[in-house]
Amino acid sequence: MRAAKLESLASMAEMELRRLRHDPFEILTRAVQPILWVAVFGSVMARIRAFPSVGDYVTFITPGVVLQSSTFISLAYGIALIFERESGILKKLLTSPIPRSYIVVGRALAGGVRASTQYVIVLASAAVVGARISSDPLNLVAGYLILVMACMGFTSLSILIASLLKTRERFMGIIGAITMPLFFASNALYPIEVMPDVIKYISLANPLTYTVSALRKLLVSNSYDVLQEILVLACFTIISLGVAVKNLKKIIE
């Protein structure tokens, strides 16, 4: 019984991967923007040495670009639920015997897995333009798992927004309004020390900051001192999942 339940969660991620397999073009188009961030923005900024404290700039921003790309995908994932609300899929899921929490957790996992495809793409393209990323498989896997967890949190936020706003136009409006600030008010592109105080505090409340920080420690400085980040992100993900579960029903009302 327990295995069957886990399977019903995993099947939603499987659905997402099967969709990607039928249409791999999306992975390619999604790769263009992060590659530009690393190859163009990173290389140019590296030349002017704006942040001497961070070492090689391309290496520094690589984890940030992984997050930029994957949080965008996670935060946009809710649109899938809006489509499914307009079609009958959500109605069918909500009338099936699985608990509603499984729909949110399953879809958050699906969104997390889908977003995490960017991990491989960005790291590989950063390595090509000279970023020095850890090649220790343990670090790489740990980084991947942390990223999936964080993206589950961002996907749940997106599901929550979709449940509350219900229409594509409103959803896209809000998502557009929060993704860029989330990215810029974080340590993705520059170290927290250089920020003005207000932005510093905002960035400390930003889950993206903790994910970037964990990946940077694992992949750039080969450090395992990531417990604090993992705890913060676990809280973020669990709270977002909980709130999204509570509000899911609103999407079909």
Added chain:
Amino acid sequence: MRDLVKVYGREVRALDGVSLDVEEGAVHALLGPNGAGKTTLIRVITTQLKPSSGFARVFGYDVIKESSAVRELIGYVPQEMSLWSDLSGYENMLIYSKIYGVPRGVRSKKIEELLDFMGLSDASRRLVRTYSGGMIRRLEIAIALMRNPKLLILDEPTIGLDPGARSLVWDKISEFRRENGVTVFFATHYMDEADKYANYVTLLNQGKVVTHGTPSELKRLVEGNRVVIVFKGRVDGSKLSEIISGIHGVTISSFNDEYLDLVVSDIPTKLPAILEKIFSSGYSVSEVVIREATLDEVFIKLTGRRITEESGRVKEVVSVRKMIRRGG
């Protein structure tokens, strides 16, 4: 286990005090024009919406307090397409079977069986995006049947389909019912569909039950099926009508020495008996005019409205097409 699905809903405007029972094992149609409250009622029964007041029970389980028990028992096909159009038919069944928790051991056998039953085996590897409307509906019904539901709930199962695809969908539902004895509750605005496939029909209008009964009971409300027999030459009308009114299920509505105007419960079985009586009395018939009653007439008589209004229909077909193009 109760044999009933009892519904008493009361939603502002959408459902205005609806009470009805569905007998176990029956095919029960909910017939009414667009906006009658059919979908709202179905969404209450399927635990998607809470009624503002009143209650509904499915096999004894309350749809509000015991909603998860209700969800265990029902198979549901919403009016809108409920498939992922960028996956194949097989993959849709596979994902839903896992979500529904169909045990691993029987899963692939069950999927193959149902695909075969619905005539979709050959198309099972194709993306659903390439399916016709009828194929989509059959696949959706297959998915709903995967869990062996006790109650199959269909919201406008054949909306936007051409007549051939409609009858194929119904053939499959009927065949499955004969073999597995599932109770079917469906909403439709096609009166011929309710007439042909349902044992029992509830007419719904503006959130209220107009009337209910078997299709022939309802058609009796509009004097039932009419048969007019025109004779060759003159006849003794009063004598003939006496003979014919002896046949069970036949009543005379008017006669003279040239024709008989009859109300007949079941034309295919009664008409031969009527003609036999006429011939054995030595009369010959020049013309038989048959006019079968429709549920639409019943509806017009009781509400003054038609069930199918053309403008609504066109809009629907367009929106269904759009939906399918857009995909899941």
